Amino acid sequence: MKKMMLKPRTETELAEMIAGATGPLAFCGGGTRGFDVAGEALTTSGLSGVELYEPGALTMVARAGTPVAEIEALLAENGQRLAFEPMDHRGLLATEGVPTIGGVFAANISGPRRIQVGAARDFLLGVRFVDGTGQVVKNGGRVMKNVTGYDLVKLMSGAHGTLGALSEVSFKVLPMPEVAATVVVQEFGLEVAVQVMSAALGSPFDVTGAAYDPAERSAYVRIEGFAGSVDYRVGRLVTDLARFGAVLQVDDSESLWRGICDVGAFHGSAGDVWRISVKPSDAVELAEQVQAEALQFDWGGGLIWALVPAGTDLRARMTVPGHATLMRAGAETRERLGQFQPEPAPLAEISAELRAKFDPRGILNAGLMG
Structure with a gap:
């Protein structure tokens, strides 16, 4: 008979489950990534809910299992967003489940806007997590002025649950732009496309997306902000990029960039x-x-x-x-x-030492990252 997945409802339950584990644990968050890790499955989706949201301070604190869609809806009500544009993996990986904010930060999932605003980890202010011994660890803060434990906060983002199970994350958000527009340069190959994107990114026009689709032989450059500013910058880019090929403007660019983000x-x-x-x-x-x-x-x-x-x-x-x-x-x-690129020997040694420190029994997503 198939065992039921472990699903703690509180941080205390999460700590007790990890402390009491007699073998490897496989964290799955919301179940959208499809990782094949040996061990008893444990989902943090039961740790759900926004605990603090201060629109004026551009900060939010949420339990790790809170659905990303719930967070994005709440932010949208206040004209704000997750600026790093997290990808939804379900279509690409043919998985189900629900993307969670803890999973986003655990995997450092960042979309097209990373070239302008930075990665998911750059928005993370603080974390609470349970290490491999069952100990609850708190690092960082709940506001942007508090940078205590900065390095450990960054370390947890991208660790894919190998150093601990996130139970709570605090992060900064940004205002939603008034409008967005996309400049499309058509009918050329990759070599010219790289030149187009480099020219756009090197311009003073604050580009928030630069992508190329070989099937369409088109490069896409996104501009966001206040309407008047976007109109001016788009006009300048259309003129500047015309030397590379046919140029047109797409005003309704949300679905286009969602497709690029989610591949x-x-x-x-x-x-x-x-x-x-x-x-x-x-x-x-x-x-x-x-x-x-x-x-x-x-x-x-x-x-x-x-x-x-x-x-x-x-x-x-x-x-x-x-x-x-x-x-x-x-x-x-x-x-x-293997899932991930093998690390050079010196870096692999450091990674192994970190895992031994936070997970001395080697039970957290064992083997996933080396």
Whole structure:
């Protein structure tokens, strides 16, 4: 008979479950990422609810299992948003579940706007989490002026639950812009696209998105802000980028950038999906090396999504410096290649020491990150 998933309702219950664990635990948050980790499943989705929201101070405190949609709805009522634009993985990974704010910060999930505002971890002010011994740890604060424990707060964002289970996060939010518009430059290849995106990002026009779709042979540059300012900046960009090709403006850009953020072009397509981070100047060479069936470029060419035949060892094809994360694949491929880019020996040693400190029994998402 299949065991029930552990689902604590309070931080105390979470601590008791981890302290009393007799074997590995596999954290799944809201269940949208599809990680295949050995151990008894534990979801933090029961730790839900916004505990503090101060629109005037641009800060929020929420339990880790609070649905992202609930947070975004509350922020929208007050003309605010999660500026780092977290991705929804469900369409790409063919998973269900509900994205949670704890999962967003645990995986440092950041969308197209990262090039302008920074990553999810840059908005994290404080955390509460339970380490591998069952001890509750608090670090950071609930307001932007409190930066106590800054390094540990950053450390938890992107650790994927290997150092502890987040129970509460405090973070800053930003106002929602009045309008958004997208400049589209059409009919050219990747090499020119990188030039287009670099020119846009190097301009003084405060670009909040720069992406390229090879299937459409189009680069997309997003501008956000007050209406008058957006009109002026878009007009200047249209003029400046016209030297690269045909240029047009898309005013209703929300659905376009949602598709870029969630890699909508790959939804329902067979094959493995890789997420690759490189210098934008290496994007053209990287694209030639991976020989993918389909590609999508974000962050001015620094973030590349690749769709390849099942079982492909994409890392073996790469010679340019970068990181390749296996986002979607069968169990055998995940076991053979590993989810994350192997770390250089000195960094791997530091990572192992950190895990030993926070999880001395080695029970938290064991093997996920090394």
